[in-house]
Amino acid sequence: MVRLKIAAMELTLAHHPITEIQFGSQARLNGTVLVVDPEELRRVVLEDESILSTDFEIVRPGESCRAGPVFDIIEPRAKAPGSSPDFPGILGPPTTAGSGTTHVLDGAAVSVLAERGPGESRGATGRFLEMSGVAAEATEYSSLQHLVVIFHTRAGLPIQTIEKAYRKAGLKVAVHVASAALNQVPASIHRFEPVGPMEEGRAGLPRVAYIGQIFSRQRKPAVDEPILYRANTDGMLPVLLHPDEWLDGAIVPSLHSWIGGTETYYYQNHPVIMELYRRHHARELNFVGTVATIAGSDNFDRERNCRTAANLVRWALKAHSAVLTKYGGGLPHADLAETARLLEGMGIKTAVMVSDTSRDRRVESALLFNFPEVNAIVYNGGNGTEWEVPRVERIIAATPDMRQLLAGPLVAEASNIIGVTNQQGASRLRAIVY
Amino acid sequence: MRVVHYLNQFFGGIGAEEHAGTPFEVRAGAVGPGKLLEPLLSDGAQVVMTVVCGDNYAVEHQQELTAAVVKKVREIDANLFVAGPCFDAGRYGMAAGALCSAVQLQLGIPAITAMSEENPGVNLYRDALYIVDSGVSVAKMRDVLLKMANLGKKLVGNETVGLPHEEGYWRRGLLRDQLADKKAGTRLVDMLLAKVNGEPFESEMLPTAFEPIPMPAAVKDLSKAKVMLITDGGLVPKGNPDRIEGTAATRWGSYSIEGRSDLQGEEYEVSHGGYDTRFVQEDPDRLVPLDAMREMEKRGIIGKLHNEFISTCGRSNPLSNTRRLGREMAEKIKQEGVDAVILTST
Numbered sequence: 001m002v003r004l005k006i007a008a009m010e011l012t013l014a015h016h017p018i019t020e021i022q023f024g025s026q027a028r029l030n031g032t033v034l035v036v037d038p039e040e041l042r043r044v045v046l047e048d049e050s051i052l053s054t055d056f057e058i059v060r061p062g063e064s065c066r067a068g069p070v071f072d073i074i075e076p077r078a079k080a081p082g083s084s085p086d087f088p089g090i091l092g093p094p095t096t097a098g099s100g101t102t103h104v105l106d107g108a109a110v111s112v113l114a115e116r117g118p119g120e121s122r123g124a125t126g127r128f129l130e131m132s133g134v135a136a137e138a139t140e141y142s143s144l145q146h147l148v149v150i151f152h153t154r155a156g157l158p159i160q161t162i163e164k165a166y167r168k169a170g171l172k173v174a175v176h177v178a179s180a181a182l183n184q185v186p187a188s189i190h191r192f193e194p195v196g197p198m199e200e201g202r203a204g205l206p207r208v209a210y211i212g213q214i215f216s217r218q219r220k221p222a223v224d225e226p227i228l229y230r231a232n233t234d235g236m237l238p239v240l241l242h243p244d245e246w247l248d249g250a251i252v253p254s255l256h257s258w259i260g261g262t263e264t265y266y267y268q269n270h271p272v273i274m275e276l277y278r279r280h281h282a283r284e285l286n287f288v289g290t291v292a293t294i295a296g297s298d299n300f301d302r303e304r305n306c307r308t309a310a311n312l313v314r315w316a317l318k319a320h321s322a323v324l325t326k327y328g329g330g331l332p333h334a335d336l337a338e339t340a341r342l343l344e345g346m347g348i349k350t351a352v353m354v355s356d357t358s359r360d361r362r363v364e365s366a367l368l369f370n371f372p373e374v375n376a377i378v379y380n381g382g383n384g385t386e387w388e389v390p391r392v393e394r395i396i397a398a399t400p401d402m403r404q405l406l407a408g409p410l411v412a413e414a415s416n417i418i419g420v421t422n423q424q425g426a427s428r429l430r431a432i433v434y
Numbered sequence: 435m436r437v438v439h440y441l442n443q444f445f446g447g448i449g450a451e452e453h454a455g456t457p458f459e460v461r462a463g464a465v466g467p468g469k470l471l472e473p474l475l476s477d478g479a480q481v482v483m484t485v486v487c488g489d490n491y492a493v494e495h496q497q498e499l500t501a502a503v504v505k506k507v508r509e510i511d512a513n514l515f516v517a518g519p520c521f522d523a524g525r526y527g528m529a530a531g532a533l534c535s536a537v538q539l540q541l542g543i544p545a546i547t548a549m550s551e552e553n554p555g556v557n558l559y560r561d562a563l564y565i566v567d568s569g570v571s572v573a574k575m576r577d578v579l580l581k582m583a584n585l586g587k588k589l590v591g592n593e594t595v596g597l598p599h600e601e602g603y604w605r606r607g608l609l610r611d612q613l614a615d616k617k618a619g620t621r622l623v624d625m626l627l628a629k630v631n632g633e634p635f636e637s638e639m640l641p642t643a644f645e646p647i648p649m650p651a652a653v654k655d656l657s658k659a660k661v662m663l664i665t666d667g668g669l670v671p672k673g674n675p676d677r678i679e680g681t682a683a684t685r686w687g688s689y690s691i692e693g694r695s696d697l698q699g700e701e702y703e704v705s706h707g708g709y710d711t712r713f714v715q716e717d718p719d720r721l722v723p724l725d726a727m728r729e730m731e732k733r734g735i736i737g738k739l740h741n742e743f744i745s746t747c748g749r750s751n752p753l754s755n756t757r758r759l760g761r762e763m764a765e766k767i768k769q770e771g772v773d774a775v776i777l778t779s780t
Contacts, residue, residue, distance in 0.1 A: 321630045362607060429613055
């Protein structure tokens with residue numbers, strides 16, 4: 001019998017630390033200085049006819065600067081030739097993400113602003129980037145070198161068209177900027193050890209899976225809303241993904257998640273997946289794989305999705321334990337907890353991460369589920385924190401109105417400062433019971 | 435620091451149970467445990483006044499006692515109110531809890547008391563107050579007063595109060611935010627591995643056990659019943675006349691459906707930021723099924739549909755708020771003789 005050797009999925013990250021971004025007439029990477037050419041980037045962006053013009057700004061850590069509302073933050077990364085495509089499905093064919101080499105501009109970010117705020121109920125300013133002061137200390141984003149991008153879209157377009165243009169153009173800018181690293185020698189190379197249910201030599205280590213919600217159907221996605229390999233999750237059942245697919249562009253936030261604590265940057269640097277990998281390398285556990293799922297819009301959806309996700313973890317990944325994260329607002333807590341409950345019933349131990357729902361700061365309002373077996377809970381805070389942020393020297397926003405709103409001094413809730421209440425595992429703000 | 439101290443008749447030196455009916459009296463300076471408390475508070479703290487009252491009197495005349503004590507504390511310009519420690523004395527604990535929470539609420543100065551776990555005052559007032567764990571042994575008086583003094587100083591100085599096990603108070607069931615050293619993703623994996631390896635782990639949130647709500651008696655004869663529709667999906671007449679908030683609504687409204695058999699999208703809007711409202715906007719009957727109810731009314735399945743529906747927005751609405759909303763709605767529908775309610779949610 002002929003045994004076919006199937007190439008293992010193994011992602012290599014080629015790291016290029018960035019300490020400064022500059023504008024210049026020729027895009028390049030000079031050591032740790034990234035030079036971007038706004039004219040060249042404009043040509044790339046204006047391929048989309050929804051976008052009329054584009055502004056670029058460079059923002060540094062510690063600067064007295066505020067920018068918003070932020071639509072998304074993306075780490076500049078570009079795939080080496082012969083690897084899987086950049087953001088497959090969106091910028092390339094929908095082939096499997098996560099193979100070959102990805103060049104990463106560490107410490108840099110492409111931050112896309114929206115032209116309008118999300119509306120009163122989410123705070124008129126939306127989430128903004130705060131680069132200095134106390135509030136900035138609660139988010140990693142304030143420590144990055146940002147290329148802030150403002151797309152000015154054609155008047156009268158439907159909101160989905162505008163947001164879709166932001167999404168695609170933002171990713172294109174990030175990839176384009178990172179392509180300057182393709183012919184450079186990286187400062188360091190990181191190869192992930194193979195993971196998967198069949199990996200050998202890890203007997204005795206706890207087999208751990210990750211189940212992550214990537215959308216909540218509290219809102220029906222737009223017909224062509226890109227989420228998973230550009231699919232909008234209509235009709236989607238939970239699906240097995242290799243962890244590298246999450247890190248390497250298979251998933252982007254939904255068009256509306258700029259109001260809910262999920263950014264492309266933390267798919268690329270997924271805090272839960274990176275932590276599982278770290279422990280996998282340290283041989284503390286056996287990371288057997290991941291399941292991407294969605295929160296259902298009703299009990300019928302929920303039942304089907306939760307059972308399918310639990311079954312994949314049990315039968316396909318043969319996991320002993322699982323960590324779970326949610327997406328979006330209140331309703332996804334139900335899907336998260338039900339999946340954990342089903343897993344516990346199968347003898348698979350779980351820990352879950354939830355967002356803060358307790359507006360009255362009482363424990364009784366904190367959880368939207370009550371299963372005794374779902375007893376290991378990481379609780380992100382947020383509802384009890386606000387900062388008085390001062391007037392800053394530099395405001396970056398698409399319109400004069402928005403610049404005025406953001407000028408400060410103003411009172412900002414934790415969830416208004418991008419990164420502070422992130423739901424992908426990046427948040428350090430937690431609630432304490434007293 | 436100026437302190438007012440409350441004691442029952444026993445610790446106030448009047449006598450035991452046979453003196454439990456003694457009305458309250460006000461004494462200048464510290465009495466009994468207060469004399470021990472003063473030096474523990476240090477920094478020249480003074481117990482400027484002590485109120486002593488019999489346990490039975492305190493429970494039977496709670497309103498009168500509370501009003502008098504609040505007035506005295508205000509007049510003497512105290513900045514800390516201390517009651518007890520009460521150990522496992524139930525009536526003492528109830529009075530101490532009531533007085534502390536009234537002083538704190540009405541005067542805005544911190545108040546502190548101490549009780550044992552069995553004391554009914556703990557469950558009644560733990561969310562409103564810092565109640566130090568006194569245990570049941572009066573022999574531990576000094577230790578308990580020391581904890582009360584430390585906590586009292588922090589409260590007066592507006593310092594951060596530590597966790598229940600650090601400061602020795604009963605967990606209040608409240609939340610506050612704090613920046614953790616580790617990211618949530620790392621904490622999540624840490625917690626899972628501890629659980630898997632059978633090591634102790636501390637969940638960051640505790641489940642809440644709710645009192646079971648007994649099933650109400652069935653409607654005797656639906657064909658004679660007056661039925662009402664209530665929704666938390668945020669349907670309101672155009673213009674949102676009651677200004678019902680789209681998140682954590684503090685208000686509700688009741689809207690006439692007299693003479694109508696079908697709700698028209700152009701007459702309504704949806705104040706709710708938590709679900710995709712387009713389908714309800716298109717046809718409000720999808721949320722408030724007036725058309726179906728009228729059909730049932732016509733066929734005699736229900737007696738009568740009440741001529742108003744009630745609406746609020748349930749999104750991210752904390753229990754402390756929804757309990758009140760529910761009580762207010764229940765009062766109204768009881769008054770209007772409604773026999774049964776259909777609740778529609780999203």
